[in-house]
Amino acid sequence: MIEATPVLLAGLFVWATVVGLDLVSLPQVMASRPLVAGTVTGIIVGDVQFGVAAGAVLELFAMESLAIGAARYPDYGAATVAAVLTGAGRPPVEALGAAVVLGLLLAGLGGWSLSRLRHVNATAVRRRTASLASGDPVAVRAIHFSSLGRDVIRSSALGALALAAALTVRQMPSLPEAGHMGLSVLVLGGALAGGVSGAVRSGRGTRMRWLGAGGVLGLIITAVMA
Amino acid sequence: MKAPLWRAFLRLFAVQGAWSYERMLGIGMGYSALPLLEELRRTDPVAYRAAVARQSDFFNSQPYLAGLALGAATRAEYQGVPGHKIARLRTALCGPLGALGDQLFWTGLLPLLMSVALLFTAAGWPLIGVIVFLVMFNGIRVAVEWWGLHRGWRTGLSVGMVVQRSWMSTAVAWIGPAAAFAVGVAVPVTGAWLVRTVAPSLALGTIGMAGLALVATRVDPRMTALRFVLVGTVLVFLWLGVRA
Numbered sequence: 442m443i444e445a446t447p448v449l450l451a452g453l454f455v456w457a458t459v460v461g462l463d464l465v466s467l468p469q470v471m472a473s474r475p476l477v478a479g480t481v482t483g484i485i486v487g488d489v490q491f492g493v494a495a496g497a498v499l500e501l502f503a504m505e506s507l508a509i510g511a512a513r514y515p516d517y518g519a520a521t522v523a524a525v526l527t528g529a530g531r532p533p534v535e536a537l538g539a540a541v542v543l544g545l546l547l548a549g550l551g552g553w554s555l556s557r558l559r560h561v562n563a564t565a566v567r568r569r570t571a572s573l574a575s576g577d578p579v580a581v582r583a584i585h586f587s588s589l590g591r592d593v594i595r596s597s598a599l600g601a602l603a604l605a606a607a608l609t610v611r612q613m614p615s616l617p618e619a620g621h622m623g624l625s626v627l628v629l630g631g632a633l634a635g636g637v638s639g640a641v642r643s644g645r646g647t648r649m650r651w652l653g654a655g656g657v658l659g660l661i662i663t664a665v666m667a
Numbered sequence: 668m669k670a671p672l673w674r675a676f677l678r679l680f681a682v683q684g685a686w687s688y689e690r691m692l693g694i695g696m697g698y699s700a701l702p703l704l705e706e707l708r709r710t711d712p713v714a715y716r717a718a719v720a721r722q723s724d725f726f727n728s729q730p731y732l733a734g735l736a737l738g739a740a741t742r743a744e745y746q747g748v749p750g751h752k753i754a755r756l757r758t759a760l761c762g763p764l765g766a767l768g769d770q771l772f773w774t775g776l777l778p779l780l781m782s783v784a785l786l787f788t789a790a791g792w793p794l795i796g797v798i799v800f801l802v803m804f805n806g807i808r809v810a811v812e813w814w815g816l817h818r819g820w821r822t823g824l825s826v827g828m829v830v831q832r833s834w835m836s837t838a839v840a841w842i843g844p845a846a847a848f849a850v851g852v853a854v855p856v857t858g859a860w861l862v863r864t865v866a867p868s869l870a871l872g873t874i875g876m877a878g879l880a881l882v883a884t885r886v887d888p889r890m891t892a893l894r895f896v897l898v899g900t901v902l903v904f905l906w907l908g909v910r911a
Contacts (some may be wrong), residue, residue, distance in 0.1 A: 468680040469730065470805050476784055480797050493793040494864050497785060497857055504781065504850070505892050507773050515893060534866040542900050545893050562687035566694065573723055576716030581723050585698040588685035595835075620907050622709055626869050627899045630876020635892030637877075638884045640754040640778065640847050653701055653842040655851020662852070663859040 443486050443530035445608060452485050454600050460518030461596025465555065466589055474519035475499035475544075482522045488529040495524045498541050499548070501632035505639040516551025519596070520544040523603035529609045531556070535615060538624025541632075543610055547603050552619055556593050563589045674702035675737065676816055682733050682911035684797040690725045693875055696737055703741040705819070727761050729768020734812050736760040738819025742804025746823050756824060767835050772808070775842035780804050782846070782853035789853075789860035 443449075451603070456478075464473040471477060476496040483492015499521050506514040525542030528536030565584055572580035616624070640652050678699040685694035686831025700722035708715040715738050718741070728736060736757060743753045780800045818833075845911045858877070862870045 460899065464686045466681060467735065469839060472828065474800075476781065476782065476788065476793075477797050477801065482792055489793070490864070493788055493860060494887075497861060500781065500785065500853070502890075502896075504778060507769070519705075529746075533864055538867055538876055541697050542896065546898055549893065554904060559686055559688050562685055563689035565687040566685075566687050573697075573719055576720035577717065581694060581697040581701070584694050585681075585685045587815050588687070588694070589681065592684070617907065619910070620903065622866070623903045623906070624900065626872040626876050627866050627896055627903060629858070629865065629869065629873040629897035629906055631880050631892045631899070632861070633854055633873070633877035634860045634880030634895070635885060636850060636857070637881060638892055639851040640854075641885075648734060648847040652847040652851045655848035655853075656855065657849075659852040659855035663855045664857065666856075 443488060443526075445526070445611070446554070449457035449486065450604060453526060453604055454486060454597070455483065456481065457519040457522040457600030457603055458597040460522065460592065461516065461551070461599055462592055464518055467590040473515045475503050475521040478518050478521040479525050482525040483529070486526060486529040488525075490524045491529050491531070491533060491540075494533055494537060495528060495540055495544065496521055498522060498628060498632045499539065499544050501636040502545065503635075505635035505642075507639075513553055513556050514557055515545075515548035516555055516599070517544070517548045518551070518552060519600045519603040522600070522609040523547050526604065526607040534625060535621050538621050538628050539610060539616065541628040542624060543606060546627075547606065550602075551599050553597055556597050559590055561591060561592075648649075671702040671705055672816065672820060675680065675699050675741075676734070676813060678702070679734050679737070679812055679816065682730050690723070691727040692730065692733060693724050693726045696726045696733060699733075700741050703737070704744065707744060714744070717750055718753075721750060721757070724757070726757055728764035729772060730767040730773055731812050732764040732815055734816030735819040735826060735830070736764060738816045738821075739823055740819075742823035744822050745816055748824055752824070756826070759827070760830070762831050767830070767839060770839045770843060771811075771835060775846050776804060776807060776837065777846075779842065779846040779849045782849035786852040786859045789856045800814075864905050 460473040460478045463469060463606045479492045479496015479499065480489065483496070484490070485488040498516055503515070522545055524540040527543055530539035554581060569580045573646070589638060641649070675794055682692055682695035682699055685698070686692065687694070697719060699717070702775060704715055704718050704722070707718055722740060726733070726736065739760070740757050780803050784796035784800035787793065787799065818829050822829050858873065862873055880892055883890045883895050884892060
């Protein structure tokens with residue numbers, strides 16, 4: 442069992458804020474990808490195996506959505522940190538389902554918060570339309586830095602909420618065996634579908650043939666390894 | 668001009684920092700353009716203000732290729748190109764840079780390298796997988812970003828030819844199929860590893876659930892795997908309630 446000390450929570454809070462900011466604003470180095478965020482969180486909490494497993498499951502879900510321009514997409518950064526904290530130190534079969542479901546809920550909430558932030562940024566731009574039209578560099582800098590500041594606030598608030606939710610779920614009584622088995626099947630099946638669905642949605646023709654060829658090779662490797 | 672180019676390049680890492688539904692990447696582009704327009708500020712303050720206004724206007728493209736437009740449009744400000752032509756250049760670059768960049772990075776390099784990372788993970792080397800992913804993705808991204816800014820700055824208004832004749836179309840042609848192949852390999856291998864890690868007895872149930880989720884996402888395009896699982900979770904809890 443992992444003990445959630447203040448130092449550990451402070452570290453996770455900083456990491457959740459960093460990955461939240463990395464998604465779009467700065468520096469977009471892909472630290473917010475669930476596999477990366479989950480592995481690092483696993484190292485922080487001292488359960489790398491669970492961090493990697495939760496990160497890999499959420500990564501397959503993340504591969505379904507394209508983080509492109511004006512599209513609304515889930516924010517998996519803080520969500521992954523919360524998922525790993527929820528299940529760290531417990532057997533994956535008992536913890537993975539609930540941890541991933543919490544992660545998916547938080548990812549949806551994160552996506553919504555990003556959309557709201559963009560509306561707020563638009564209001565800030567409209568308020569300074571005259572200065573921008575006159576080519577005032579001070580206005581450009583002010584809008585840029587205030588928008589970055591708003592994303593820091595969004596990411597840290599989301600991070601704090603995610604950690605609070607994870608600690609709450611950790612305190613809850615464990616589900617009966619049928620419950621955690623059912624959730625595990627659901628999230629693992631959903632993750633596999635997410636991984637395939639993302640590839641199917643982003644191409645046709647040649648791309649689909651290569652996806653199929655890769656799938657056959659993947660199944661052969663799986664059979665050999667079994 | 669090396670130092671201003673470097674400063675603009677560093678600012679491109681936060682080009683989406685002020686992303687809004689009003690101007691999308693516009694403010695980030697304007698902020699990144701300021702070091703490049705510094706010379707103009709000293710020589711022609713009026714032209715400088717007009718340039719800042721133009722560079723901060725609406726702009727949208729894939730962020731890693733935004734440097735190409737930034738370099739070209741700011742260079743054009745020094746070449747005495749009329750303002751409306753520079754504005755038209757920026758608008759004209761939005762579509763191609765968005766489409767090429769999305770195919771190159773979001774539906775190409777990212778799923779390709781992430782699939783490789785997942786395969787490393789399934790083979791028992793998750794840290795190596797994550798490091799390989801981060802180093803390769805960011806190495807290529809930084810190189811492309813620098814190339815774009817530099818090339819745009821050198822060519823100015825004729826940047827369209829650079830986009831047409833560059834390596835990007837060729838790269839897009841092979842990276843899409845490569846990414847699809849890698850995802851095809853990675854999904855079953857990662858799935859099998861996850862089932863082994865969680866509980867091998869769940870294998871058949873997981874395959875069945877994946878099939879069901881896939882059908883649901885194909886039948887209704889609004890039904891993503893994420894939504895499928897959240898709806899399924901409600902059903903699991905209802906079922907547990909009935910059992911209790």
